[in-house]
Amino acid sequence: MSELSYTSPLAGAAAPAGLSVSLREIPDRGMIDLRGLATDADFMAAVKSVLGVDLPTEPRTSVSWGDIKVLWLSIDQWLILSTRTKMHELLASLRGALLGIHSLAVDVSDMRVVIRIEGEGSREILMKGTSLDLLSGEYTPGTCRRMRFAEIAALLHVVEGEIFDIYVFRSYANYAWDFLLATAREPAKITLFGQQPAPV
Template sequence: MSELSYASPLAGLAQPPDLAISIREIPDRGMIDLRGLATDPAFMSAVQDVLGVALPIAPRTSVSWGDIKVLWLSIDQWLILSTRTKAHELLAHLKAALAGIHSLAVDVSDMRAVIRLEGDGIREILMKGTSLDLLAPEYKPGCCRRMRYAEIAALLHVVEDEVFDIYVFRSYAHYTWSFLSATARESAKVKLFGAQDLGD
């Protein structure tokens, strides 16, 4: 019997030349979509026992424990991140722990592509495709939120001050990569009005 294999939507693509920042795909990202009631102590406790960390309940926040990250998506939905191989094990443990508890856990690792942006000026570059003010204080490391990016649905995760991950449905991976390849070019670099050097 043949084995299932994963094919990255951006396989074979290298970073375009002349970019002001670094962009690359993270193909080994395992993802579990978790649904449940944050008001249910049994649900929250069972998940914490498996993950080793409590689910974040504050909007647009995330938590980490080792190589596991959990992103808040809504009042009853979280995205659990790990390596692709570990996601299968985590899912099995979650389903066992949540048996009999109103909840849903599904492996969605193949649903999205993850593109990582690194470098100075990534906020300005990203703002070319979204109406969000990514210079606002709320967009600090750990922040995550859904957004419209270049007219498509996307998920943004601020990993560090100059490291951002964008999650898009895999059918839009090439489109997103092409959009970033154009807007992140060194020749397209912009500075905000208040941050420009006016000289002498």
């Protein structure tokens, strides 16, 4: 019996030369959608026993422990991130620890595509597709939030100062990739609050 294999809709896609930032897909990102009550001490303890870290309870925050990251999505929902190779074992451990506790843990690794945008000017490029003010002091490393990006649903995670991961549903992967390629072209580069260079 052949084993299932994952093929990204962006397989083979490569960012061309002439971009003002770095764009690439992160194809090996595994994801678990976790639901439960943050007010349930048994739930929180069971998850910590598997992940090694407390679930974040503050809106739009995330936590990390080794190669595991947990993004807060809502008051009863989290997105657990790790490598695809660890997802089966991690999911089994979570379900075992949560047995008998009101909760839900589902592998959603194939649901979304992760695009990383990195480099000076990344915030300005992202702001071409969203109404979020990414230049404000709110968007520090670790911040995550749902957003509308280029008129589609997306999830933004601030990895570091000028490194961002955008999560989009796989059916919109090519659209989001093409939008970023267009807005990240060097001729489309903008400098906020300053004189713009004349087009060549």
